Amino acid sequence: MTDQPHAIAPHMWEKLGPGDAEAAISAPSLTYWQDARRRLWANKPAVIALGFIIALILGAIFGPLFSPFSYFEQNLKLANIPPAFETYAIDDGQGGATRFFLNASNFNLYEVDAEGHVLGLIRGGRKDMMKKAQPFTFGDTDISLDYSSLPPRIVSVDGDTITPSGWSWNRTYLFGTDQLGRDVLVRQLYGARISLTVAFVATLVNFFIGIFYGGLSGYIGGKTDAVMMRIVEIISTIPLTLYVVLLMVVFDSGLYSIIIAIGSVFWVDMARIVRGQILSLKSQDYVAAARTMGAGTSRILTKHLLPNSIGPIIVTLTMLIPSAIFIESFMSFIGLGVTPPLASWGTLTSEAVETMRAYPHQLFFPAAAISLTMFAFNFLGDGLRDALDPRFRK
Incomplete structure (x- = not known):
């Protein structure tokens, strides 16, 4: 019984000339990351989402610098002007x-x-x-x-x-003004700064705490894993709203309370996902070979297990960022977030709800910003999930 040749797509063949002696495969050899990048660029919704996120970051950083208005400057004579x-x-x-x-x-x-x-x-x-x-x-x-x-x-x-x-x-106020005559566009950009700051903090916390905590728990296993997971379950059972209220008793109400709250409890989901990945990978042969050659726990985690789990980690990280942005917006909406005159998408939405029927533009822009940002990160996460899945590699 002879082995059947592997099926190769027709476009991977070159037509031989009269003097050619052997066939050549024309498809280039791609590494894992090159192939993942190619699949990501082929996903149009993910590329559009990535472009939107980059534009949002640049606008939040540099946008207020080019505006003649500040986020706190008031002009009651020009209040509630539409765009x-x-x-x-x-x-x-x-x-x-x-x-x-x-x-x-x-x-x-x-x-x-x-x-x-x-x-x-x-x-x-x-x-x-x-x-x-x-x-x-x-x-x-x-x-x-x-x-x-x-x-x-x-x-x-x-x-x-x-x-x-x-x-x-309206060429003076592109997004109009609010009830105090402040420029809505500049306040939107400052709100993006706060939301992206929260997203950055959530990313760092998930990376430095969630990944290594879950990695150690899954690799060591046994009683250590049971104790570490019980700690995760205890933290996850505390409602985030109650946790923020308790923090406000110690700290003043504001952005720092939100950052501390997210930094304290937001890593538990990442820890669970990383633990599951490590449990499925630590029984592989290359881990046993590294352990036989004398590699320690830290080297096996950082050089073998975590790099092979980077795909699910990146996808989960991308999916958790919009959750952090929404948590900050919700906390600010109910009055537990940033305090005036600081601008946040949550505070802008809370202020605009009171005048929604008379001035709907004041509610539209922050609500649209929250929705588009969450959609962008979700589309990017879906694109990264498909791009980093080795089963789709050609």
Whole structure:
């Protein structure tokens, strides 16, 4: 009985010329990591997610440096301005036109230029509370803001409704302003800094504590493994919210309490996963050979077991990062996270919920940032899982 030749894909063959003596396989020889990178680049959702994460990191670090506003600077005259608005053009009687937009939620008029830059709040005359109207004068032209019915409308002296000239983007505040007149975009970028800081801390904790704790537990085994896993179970049974509240009794409420809480308990899931990987690998022949040659526990873990478990570790690490970001956002949302005037995606969402119906843009941007970031890390984790799985190697 003869051995059957291995099946080779047709595209791996080169056509022989008249003078060629032997066949040659045209496919290049790839290492494990080169093949994993090739499969990762072929996964379009993972590549897009990776690009989004890189752009988010660069925007969080360098974005606020290019903005003329700070995350705490307030301007109550320009509060609750939307990122886009309908503009009006009124002839001022001097050969020019005054452009403005109406904020239907607070019945204010704001002057803008032709490009959409917000110039300031327009002061009108005394409000007529009986007729629910307020007069405005632009040169020789008089108009009135009628808010007797919703939505409010701009009317001329004759009572005719003035129609807007078109939509314009807010070039001064790209994401609009909040209830205190602070730039939402800059506060979004500062919120990204806090979320990425939490993600960085979670990564370090999982790497230095979870991986080596789980590796030692799985490799040593026996009673040591039983005691170490009971410690993990005790830590995992404590609710994180209660843990943060207890930490706030010792430390002040803020970002440090969240970081300490995540750093104290977030490594238990990674420890369990690494322990399972080590239990399945420590019975392999190369581990027995290393032990026979006199290799110690630390060398076997760092040189043999953990490198062969790096695929599941990276995938798990990528999946746990969005969980850490969501925990920080949730804690800040319920008031256990960062304190004002610091900006976090959780605090931005909490502040925007109160004015959600009147100013939905204030809730949309932080909610979208949280959702897109979690989607990006999940897509990247799925791509890494497929790329690092040796069963998919060709």
